[in-house]
Amino acid sequence: MTHRQVLKALSGLLLVLFVAMISGTIVSVALPQIIGALKGTQSQYTWVVTASLLAATASTPIWGRLADLFSKKLLLQISIVIFMVTSLACGFAQNTEQLIAFRALQGLGMGALQILVQVVIAAMISPKERGRYNGYLGAVMAVATVGGPLLGGLIADTSWLGWRWCFFIAVPFTVVALGLLHKTLHVATVRQDNVKIDYAGATLIAAGVSVLLIWITFVGNSFDWLSWQTAAMAGGGAVLLALATWVETRAAQPVVPLHVIRRRTPALAIVASLAVGMAMFGGSVFLGQYFQIGRGYTPTEAGLLTIPMMAGVLVSSTISGRMVSRSGKIKPYIVTGSIVLTLGFLVLSTMDHQTSLYLIGAAMVLVGVGVGMSMQNLVLAIQNTVPLRELGAASGAITFFRSLGGTIGVSVLGAVLANQVATSISQGLAKAGIPASASGGAATLDIAALPEPIKTIVRSAYGDATGHIFLISAGLSVVGVIATLFFKSVTLRDTLDLPDPKQADEQPVPAS
Incomplete structure (x- = not known):
């Protein structure tokens, strides 16, 4: 590919990477309004974030391995379609359960796009010339990181758009990127015969972590710390992670x-x-x-x-x-x-x-x-x-x-916050002489619908519990x-490889 062809294809790659990255940050600020509108709880608030992160984390290594076996361009197009369809589904979600499920599927597309864009760039541009394009990559990541929360807030506050457009807005950009890459991206398919995909390891890791996070979310509220549910979920998660470790020691190309x-x-x-x-x-x-x-x-x-x-x-x-x-x-x-x-x-x-x-x-x-x-x-x-x-x-x-x-951090911190808030709200209602039955659903995040005295108690509970x-x-x-x-x-080395790989961890080569 010539420099001009590279720039055309790169514009499509950077556009889709920007959309994938901003899809996480754009939702973060609008999420209180989203969960409030869907009558969700604090635990569900946490899982809207956790579901997509976990799916992206577990699937990213698999997408990277698939890129060594099949057409990188085709895989990228498939991942764009997955992301686009699931973004639409998230925007049309009618309750928090649907939103969490669609966000998990969206995480598959997000993980695929973030790794495949980097794989395609590496296949398209030689290592010697790759440095000149890294500035574009850094700029896209910076704009997505800083601009996402602002854009999400503006969309959520705009009456003729509303929070659903935090998901819908990705669709036109992905359509443009899909068309652009179909015309401009030309990457040879180089199949590596020695590639082994560790499906079992990735599945066991995701399953084990998911079971433990679900346990953390509900323990102390739905059931006691010392209960058969705790034994089943905590023990089951530990067994799954132990199996994952066993599989990883035997996998030819493990996820970890x-x-x-x-x-x-x-x-x-x-x-x-x-x-x-x-x-x-x-x-x-x-x-x-x-x-x-x-x-x-x-x-x-x-x-x-x-x-x-x-x-x-x-x-x-x-x-x-x-x-x-x-x-x-x-x-x-x-x-x-x-x-x-x-x-x-x-x-x-x-x-x-x-x-x-x-x-x-x-x-x-x-x-x-x-x-x-x-x-x-x-x-x-x-x-x-x-x-x-x-x-x-x-x-x-x-x-x-x-x-x-x-x-794990979002899930654990969210569970602690939910418990702390529930306790503070109960104490605040009791102190104000308001029966829990008359609280008007203070457990939800639909703050605007609450009566003024209860609204003050809920705001104080969240404000104090976050610390x-x-x-x-x-x-x-x-x-x-x-x-x-x-x-x-650790000193930066100026050689391509270590002189003695067996001692790589112990004796880094100093820069000259």
């Missing part, structure tokens, strides 16, 4: 390469990346809810109020990336980022329904800076401590666990700090 993550640096990087994943997803999901339900702001205003965190991510990732390249040192930036992230969570843990927005904004900047300094540098640390033959497996493993951490979940985030982030402190000193 255990031989890589057993090593010191990759293992510690994965632990640290779990905290980063929680910050990326949990922060955006629950802060948007806090601003709308806890403080009474509109979706548009909530989108504007989340900008400090997104700005922190963009600025710190750019600056720290240049400083790492200049110094060749990685560990100091990862450790600093983990500490800053923990401080940001600690400040957020002090907030309630009356906390100054300036303080919350400053804390969000700290969280964003921490994510920006640690997220990509954790991947870089692994890439510089493994041999070339394991580069893809190691990079894929940390990305997988970061997404899994975000999935508790960030205290948990801070505690888990401390684990990430400890993990990064035990990193061996």
Whole structure:
């Protein structure tokens, strides 16, 4: 393909990547209004996010393997159609159960698009020339990250559009991208005969995590911690994950390469990346809810109020990336980022329904800076401590666990928030002398439909409870700090491969 042909095809690839990425962030701010309109609960609020994240996380490695067996262009077109149809289905959902199911299917398309676009770009552009196009990729990711919440808020606040257009808006863009790629994308199909797809491993991991997350969602409310339901679900999830581990040790090309993550640096990087994943997803999901339900702001205003965190991510990732390249040192930036992230969570843990927005904004900047300094540098640390033959497996493993951490984080924090809110609302109603039967459905997120005294109690409950979940985030982030402190000193290497692959994890080659 000529440079002109590459640019035409790249425009379609970047457009579909933008739509896939923005589909997650555009919903985050509008979600309180969506769940309120569908008469959903806090637990269902969490699962609208968790379902798509879990499906995308589990399916992404499989889509990557399929790209080595079948036509990359055909797979990309199929994934675009899946994403487009499920986006329409989400927009037409009549209740939260339907929305959760459609979001899980949409996650399959989201995971496929995010990995296949990168695979196609790698097949279309030589490694030597790929750097000149990375700026376009970074720009698309930045706009999707920052612009998604704002666009979602504006759509939800626009009376002649409404929240359903947060899903519908993806359809025209995907149609344009599909037509553009059909005409401009020309990638040869190179079938690799040695590729094995680990369907069993991916299915068992997704099933085991799903069972545990469902247990976390309902334990303490629907059934007791010590009950047969707990034994069945927690025990069943543990058995499924144990089976997944057994399968991964025997798979020719496992979803999770255990031989890589057993090593010191990759293992510690994965632990640290779990905290980063929680910050990326949990922060955006629950802060948007806090601003709308806890403080009474509109979706548009909530989108504007989340900008400090997104700005922190963009600025710190750019600056720290240049400083790492200049110094060749990685560990100091990862450790600093983990500490800053923990401080940001600690400040957020002090907030309630009356906390100054300036303080919350400053804390969000700290969280964003921490994510920006640690997220990509954790991947870089692994890439510089493994041999070339394991580069893809190691990079894929940390990305997988970061997404899994975000999935688990949203679910666990959402369950804690739901329990805390339910307790606070009950106490507030009792103190005000209002019987629970007359609360008008305070358990739902349809705040506008509640009577004024109850509305005040519910807003206070959400505003005060959100701080508790960030205290948990801070505690888990401390684990990430400890993990990064035990990193061996990692220096950027200027060679393509390590001289001794057997000692790749122990002796990185210093830059000259």
